[in-house]
Amino acid sequence: MKKTTGTDRTITSRWRPATQAVRGGTWRSEHGETSEALFLTSGYTYDDAQTVADRFAGNAQGMTYSRLQNPTVGMLEERIALMEGAEACRAQASGMAAMTTALLCQLQAGDHVVAARAAFGSCRWLVDNLLPKFGIATTVVDSAVNEQWDAAIRPETKVFFFETPANPTLDVVDLEYVCGLAKAHGITTVVDNAFASSALQKPMDFGADVVAYSATKLMDGQGRVLAGAVCGSQEWIDEVLLPFQRNTGPNCAPFNAWVVLKGLETLELRAMRQSENAVALGRFIEPRVPEIRHPGLPSHPSHALAMKQMRATGPIFAFDVGSRSKAFALLDALELIDLSNNIGDARSLMCHPASTTHAGMSEEARAEMGVTEGLLRINVGLEDVEDVKEDLDRALKAAGF
Ligand SMILES: *Cc1c(COP(=O)(O)O)cnc(C)c1O
Numbered sequence: 241m242k243k244t245t246g247t248d249r250t251i252t253s254r255w256r257p258a259t260q261a262v263r264g265g266t267w268r269s270e271h272g273e274t275s276e277a278l279f280l281t282s283g284y285t286y287d288d289a290q291t292v293a294d295r296f297a298g299n300a301q302g303m304t305y306s307r308l309q310n311p312t313v314g315m316l317e318e319r320i321a322l323m324e325g326a327e328a329c330r331a332q333a334s335g336m337a338a339m340t341t342a343l344l345c346q347l348q349a350g351d352h353v354v355a356a357r358a359a360f361g362s363c364r365w366l367v368d369n370l371l372p373k374f375g376i377a378t379t380v381v382d383s384a385v386n387e388q389w390d391a392a393i394r395p396e397t398k399v400f401f402f403e404t405p406a407n408p409t410l411d412v413v414d415l416e417y418v419c420g421l422a423k424a425h426g427i428t429t430v431v432d433n434a435f436a437s438s439a440l441q442k443p444m445d446f447g448a449d450v451v452a453y454s455a456t457k458l459m460d461g462q463g464r465v466l467a468g469a470v471c472g473s474q475e476w477i478d479e480v481l482l483p484f485q486r487n488t489g490p491n492c493a494p495f496n497a498w499v500v501l502k503g504l505e506t507l508e509l510r511a512m513r514q515s516e517n518a519v520a521l522g523r524f525i526e527p528r529v530p531e532i533r534h535p536g537l538p539s540h541p542s543h544a545l546a547m548k549q550m551r552a553t554g555p556i557f558a559f560d561v562g563s564r565s566k567a568f569a570l571l572d573a574l575e576l577i578d579l580s581n582n583i584g585d586a587r588s589l590m591c592h593p594a595s596t597t598h599a600g601m602s603e604e605a606r607a608e609m610g611v612t613e614g615l616l617r618i619n620v621g622l623e624d625v626e627d628v629k630e631d632l633d634r635a636l637k638a639a640g641f
Contacts, residue, residue, distance in 0.1 A: 335454020
């Protein structure tokens with residue numbers, strides 16, 4: 241009997257998440273390779289003209305061009321969809337390609353978007369600069385305050401767009417409340433789940449319509465490639481997302497898709513261990529610094545909510561040392577932890593958001609979202625957490641703590 245690969249949903253949807261992460265979406269060629277094949281091809285050939293015509297007419301299965309389909313990218317899309325519990329997924333060139341595509345494919349002039357004010361810098365740029373340029377009105381709200389979402393709704397509101405936990409302030413959105421509110425008003429929720437990944441949080445279980453990813457972060461997990469993904473219902477992907485994507489081309493390259501496929505095999509292990517390390521490190525520095533924002537610690541205002549809607553709170557947290565000069569002194573004293581603005585990596589990395597990821601925003605917008613001059617963000621990696629503690633201990637002392 242032929243072994244099942246990962247392409248039959250009637251079988252793969254019954255698998256538990258760890259099995260889906262290793263085998264979901266696997267499609268084997270006639271060579272029977274164990275590891276997923278990398279199809280570096282832009283085009284496809286056909287046996288006869290009628291086959292081509294049938295494929296282009298949508299009457300026959302098969303590939304036609306890698307902006308439309310690619311076997312390696314297709315494997316990644318199926319695996320991400322399974323792990324997310326989504327009907328469908330389309331991979332994108334980067335996280336920002338995913339966010340831009342997820343928003344623009346469904347919006348038009350005259351529509352209104354409500355977005356979280358605490359967000360990744362480029363996500364805020366979409367809301368503050370790109371959408372208004374095309375006649376799409378936007379309102380930003382304090383995403384942790386449920387009533388602000390209620391109050392921002394207008395008759396023409398089409399989309400709610402937010403991250404939880406948010407980059408870099410770690411604001412937590414009440415998924416059940418906000419997704420429920422959107423549903424009651426016919427509004428589509430687009431959740432950027434990059435900080436958590438499906439291993440730690442499944443927004444669709446709380447009613448989210450669309451989940452969008454930077455796969456550059458935890459999914460790759462080893463800081464190698466840029467990639468993104470958008471998940472939704474089959475109908476939404478086919479009828480709303482695909483017409484936009486097929487004609488604008490924000491597609492994920494097959495090589496990048498292949499790297500992320502291999503990353504997904506270890507996603508859960510990494511996300512859980514990095515979350516544990518992040519809580520241990522947060523506890524270690526909490527008594528030493530003026531302020532810490534870590535959803536895994538009881539001092540976080542939304543700690544209980546985070547514990548309810550997340551399996552673990554992830555590798556990233558932020559803390560405030562009071563001023564830019566102290567923040568820089570601390571960063572410059574690090575020996576092990578790299579000074580780097582990436583996250584989700586197996587290496588511990590730290591950055592100063594106000595001068596890096598959020599430098600492109602106005603000072604008022606930074607102040608409003610809580611990106612202060614003394615704020616530092618850390619991605620806690622897979623090193624022995626005792627070594628990371630020793631490094632931070634030395635750096636805190638160097639900065640006067
Ligand atoms: C990094 C990040 C993005 C952008 O992803 P890229 O892959 O760098 O384009 C979007 N949202 C969040 C929350 C991120 O952390």
